[in-house]
Amino acid sequence: MKQTVFRRGAALVASLALMSGLAACAESQREPDPATDGGEEQTFVFAASSDPVMMDPAMASDGETFRVARQIFEGLVSTVPGTTDLAPSLATEWTSSEDGLSHTFTLREGVTFHDGTAFDAEAVCANFDRWYNWTGINQSENITYYYGKLFRGFKGDDTALYKSCTADSATEATVELNSPFAAFIQAMTLPAFSMQSPTALAEHNADDTAGSEDDPRFSSYATEHPTGTGPFKFDSWERDQQVTLTRNDDYWGEKAIVSKAIVRTISDPTARTQELQQGSIDGYDLVAPADLQPLQDAGFTIQNRPAFNILYLALNQNTEAMKDVRVRQAISHAIDKEAIIAQTLPEGSKAATQFMPDLVNGYSEDVTVYEYDVQKAKDLLAEAGQEDLTIRLAYPTGVSRPYMPTPEDTFVAVQSQLEAAGITVEPVAAKWSPDYLDMVQGDGGVDKRDMHFLGWTGDYNDPDNFVGTFFGKKGNEFGFEEEELFSALKDARELPTLEEQTGAYQEINNQIAELVPGVPLAHPAPSLAFRPQVQGYTASPVQDEVWNTVSLTE
Numbered sequence: 001m002k003q004t005v006f007r008r009g010a011a012l013v014a015s016l017a018l019m020s021g022l023a024a025c026a027e028s029q030r031e032p033d034p035a036t037d038g039g040e041e042q043t044f045v046f047a048a049s050s051d052p053v054m055m056d057p058a059m060a061s062d063g064e065t066f067r068v069a070r071q072i073f074e075g076l077v078s079t080v081p082g083t084t085d086l087a088p089s090l091a092t093e094w095t096s097s098e099d100g101l102s103h104t105f106t107l108r109e110g111v112t113f114h115d116g117t118a119f120d121a122e123a124v125c126a127n128f129d130r131w132y133n134w135t136g137i138n139q140s141e142n143i144t145y146y147y148g149k150l151f152r153g154f155k156g157d158d159t160a161l162y163k164s165c166t167a168d169s170a171t172e173a174t175v176e177l178n179s180p181f182a183a184f185i186q187a188m189t190l191p192a193f194s195m196q197s198p199t200a201l202a203e204h205n206a207d208d209t210a211g212s213e214d215d216p217r218f219s220s221y222a223t224e225h226p227t228g229t230g231p232f233k234f235d236s237w238e239r240d241q242q243v244t245l246t247r248n249d250d251y252w253g254e255k256a257i258v259s260k261a262i263v264r265t266i267s268d269p270t271a272r273t274q275e276l277q278q279g280s281i282d283g284y285d286l287v288a289p290a291d292l293q294p295l296q297d298a299g300f301t302i303q304n305r306p307a308f309n310i311l312y313l314a315l316n317q318n319t320e321a322m323k324d325v326r327v328r329q330a331i332s333h334a335i336d337k338e339a340i341i342a343q344t345l346p347e348g349s350k351a352a353t354q355f356m357p358d359l360v361n362g363y364s365e366d367v368t369v370y371e372y373d374v375q376k377a378k379d380l381l382a383e384a385g386q387e388d389l390t391i392r393l394a395y396p397t398g399v400s401r402p403y404m405p406t407p408e409d410t411f412v413a414v415q416s417q418l419e420a421a422g423i424t425v426e427p428v429a430a431k432w433s434p435d436y437l438d439m440v441q442g443d444g445g446v447d448k449r450d451m452h453f454l455g456w457t458g459d460y461n462d463p464d465n466f467v468g469t470f471f472g473k474k475g476n477e478f479g480f481e482e483e484e485l486f487s488a489l490k491d492a493r494e495l496p497t498l499e500e501q502t503g504a505y506q507e508i509n510n511q512i513a514e515l516v517p518g519v520p521l522a523h524p525a526p527s528l529a530f531r532p533q534v535q536g537y538t539a540s541p542v543q544d545e546v547w548n549t550v551s552l553t554e
Contacts, residue, residue, distance in 0.1 A: 042258040042552050044534075047266045047275060047284035049400040051240050053433045054217045055226035056206060057191040058131060059138075061145035061441075062433060063401065063457065063543060066191040067285075068243050068263055070546055072114075073194035073228030076105050076124070077185060081538040081549075084308075084461040086185065090119060090195055090229065100180030100496060101163075107171045111252045113197035114233045121167035126198040128165040128175060130207065138207060138216055141476055142434075142442035146192035149469045150181075159473075180494040182501065183462035189544065190459050200227035217434075231256045231548035240265055256548040257536070267398040269406065276300065276529055282552070283530035283537065286400035289346040292527055301530045304348065307523040308541040310355055310466065311345075311403040311455040313414065314518040318446040318479030321389060328516035330380035331451070332370035334421035335414065341522050344409040348525035354509045355467050357523045361498060362463035362505025367513040377421040390424040394439060394452035399432035402526035402543070403455030410453060428452075446476050459542055463505040464493045471512060478517045485511055 048064045057069035078089035091105040111119040131147045133155050141148055153160035163176040177184065187193065201207070204221035216222070226234045231253065232245035243263045247256040264281060266272045269288040273295070275281045287295065287302065296302055315322045315331065322328060337351040350357075354367050381387055395411040396404075404410055415425045428449050430436040439445030440452045454477070459465050464472075472489045474481045488511065492504040528539055536549040 043260040043262060044258045044547060044550050044552065045262045045264060045281045046547075047264050047272045047281045049265075049269075049272070049284075049286055050267055050398065050432050051265045052237075052243065052263075053437075054222040055234060055237070055243075056196070056217065056219070056222035057194050058127075058147065058196070059143050059217045059222065060192065061142075062437065064433075066543065067545075068245070069191045069194060069226075069228075070230070070544065071232040071245055071261060072226055072230045072234055073191065073196065074230050075188050075190070075194050076107075077188040079189055079460075079540065079542060079544045081544075081546075082540055084458075084542055086189070094185060096185065100182065100184070100494070101177050102174060103177075103184060104168070104172060104174045107173065108252060109171055111229055112250065113200070113229055114227045114248060115197050115200050117197045117199040117227075119195065119229055120170045121173035122170075123195060123198055124173040125165035125167050126201075127193075127195055128162065130198075130201065131193075132160070132162045134207065140443060142438050143215070143217060145441065146190055149472060150187050150190075150464075152473065180496070182493055182495060183460065183464050186460040186462050187465075189542075194228060197227035200225055231546065232261055235260075251548070254548050257551040258547070261547055261550075267400075269400055273529075276531065279531065282534055283528060285526065285528050286402060286405045287346075287527040287529045288400075288405055289344075291529070292346065295529050299532060301532055301534075303528045303530070303537070303539040305402070305526045305528070305539050305543075306359065306541045307348065307350060307525045308357055308359060308461075309403040309455060309457040309523055309526070310352055310357065311410075311453070311521045311524055312352070312355060312518045313521060314440070314452050314454055314477055315516070316446065316450055316452070316477075316479050317517070318476075319450045321386060321391065322450055322479075324384045324386070325516055326380045326384040327386055327389065329370060330377040330384070330386075330421065331418070331423070332516060332519050333373045333380065334377040334418055334423065335370075335519055335521070336372045336417055337521055338372075339417070340410060340413045341524075343413050344406055345522055345524045346405065346527060350523045352520035352522050354513060355470055355518075355520050356463060356509070357458070360458065360461060360463050360466060361502055362467075362492075362509065364506040364509040366506070367510050369513075370516075370519075374421050381422065387422060388424070389422070390426060391418070391450040392426045392428045392448070393418070394428040394430065394436070394449035396432040396436040396453070397429050399436075401455060402457050403522075403524050404453060405524065405526070407453060414453075441475075441477050443476060446479060457543060463501070463508075464489070467505070467508060467512060468493055471517065480515070480517055482515060485515065 050064050052065040052068050074089050076091040078087045080087045094105045096103050151161045163178045166174045204225040205219050206221035231251045233248050235244040235246045237243050245261045247259045272284045273291045315328050317323050341349045396407050418425050468489050495501045533553045535551045
């Protein structure tokens with residue numbers, strides 16, 4: 001066995017010591033002592049840009065669901081606060097075999113789920129087997145996005161990565177794979193692979209698809225009884241209003257200082273800013289670019305995340321016009337990325353040349369770049385016989401995302417650029433959740449749009465998490481089938497060394513640029529704002545932000 005053990009140590013201590021004090025309102029008349037009373041009188045109120053889709057992270061792919069899930073659930077592996085470095089969570093250490101097919105996790109002892117169910121190796125295997133055994137609608141890309149993308153298949157599929165899970169003892173579980181996956185341990189940091197109570201999943205019909213029209217994302221479990229091991233328990237959910245969480249006093253780790261956390265849904269960026277200024281919320285994510293300096297000048301605290309993301313324009317090859325590479329090239333030449341950044345994105349955002357930021361291993365300096373050239377765009381359209389091209393451009397409403405803080409503004413900027421190249425743009429607007437995500441990722445939306453905006457914030461520092469997720473197999477979003485690319489991505493994710501992966505992914509990025517499945521637009525720099533009373537909030541490049549360390553001062 002090749003031993004790969006990670007322990008919580010100096011890096012974590014240093015990170016915790018650097019946690020910045022940020023804004024919030026205090027409901028108590030004194031600063032609590034977490035060692036004695038845990039902050040019984042304090043409530044931390046955070047504003048989200050949209051409602052979570054639901055509360056079952058295994059069936060989620062959106063950041064607002066994951067924001068709440070990270071408070072309720074935990075995975076086997078986590079990250080050091082403020083970094084992408086691996087840290088223990090429900091597993092204290094792990095080992096991987098030389099061939100990358102076997103991974104053994106040593107589990108933390110004395111942990112229970114919120115319903116009192118013991119967390120042990122049987123619970124770990126129950127979760128892995130749940131994902132593997134999904135059938136029917138549960139295999140849909142817009143429902144079980146992450147498992148489908150990373151594990152590449154379910155029970156009975158020749159392509160399935162997962163083979164089995166064995167409870168070697170109460171505190172040791174071994175996961176066997178059918179083929180190597182170099183970033184398997186890193187993938188275990190994703191909220192989608194959080195450990196959930198097998199008892200609660202069964203009791204509240206988490207996977208119930210008895211009716212053909214049923215959507216398991218809205219089961220009793222996913223809307224009323226999500227059950228994890230995290231520092232907060234689910235209390236209530238008022239749709240389109242707020243999610244209320246209460247402190248888990250039996251938490252195995254550092255107990256939450258505040259007794260309650262509320263995630264309020266405020267879709268309008270201006271309204272979020274006003275609520276912060278009025279003191280009715282303590283902080284919020286995705287600060288509009290125009291609000292950054294005024295908030296700082298008024299004494300609020302701003303934290304910036306590294307631009308570990310990508311905003312892109314996807315070109316849907318399920319539609320006829322987009323099947324012609326000349327049309328896709330023309331659209332690329334018609335886009336002025338610097339103008340989009342200047343008009344709609346925060347200061348510090350960078351123009352993108354490929355579907356991953358330069359922080360990620362495998363980034364290529366040699367990709368084909370389609371410079372902004374309106375005449376070249378017109379010439380390519382004429383060559384393709386598409387001088388009068390009309391396209392349906394989809395964009396989300398009522399939401400801000402880390403990679404797209406003001407979608408309506410981004411749409412207007414791109415619309416004007418495309419029309420300058422002679423392309424007629426028909427807007428297709430949809431509410432973010434679930435309508436927009438279903439349209440751009442689901443089975444029923446492939447014929448409703450020619451192009452759409454979407455993006456991605458990296459879940460962990462690995463190229464497969466970017467280009468492998470987007471282009472590892474044929475999907476609804478891009479609608480193209482390039483077996484040579486699919487095969488190259490499959491081979492790359494199985495390479496055992498960083499050096500081998502680097503060259504492979506650089507070539508893959510070059511190949512993607514030639515295929516033009518979409519237009520990588522920018523790497524935006526997202527910001528959070530807080531009242532000055534908030535202490536202990538550490539912004540994470542992968543949004544792995546758990547609120548047990550947050551406190552409120554007078």
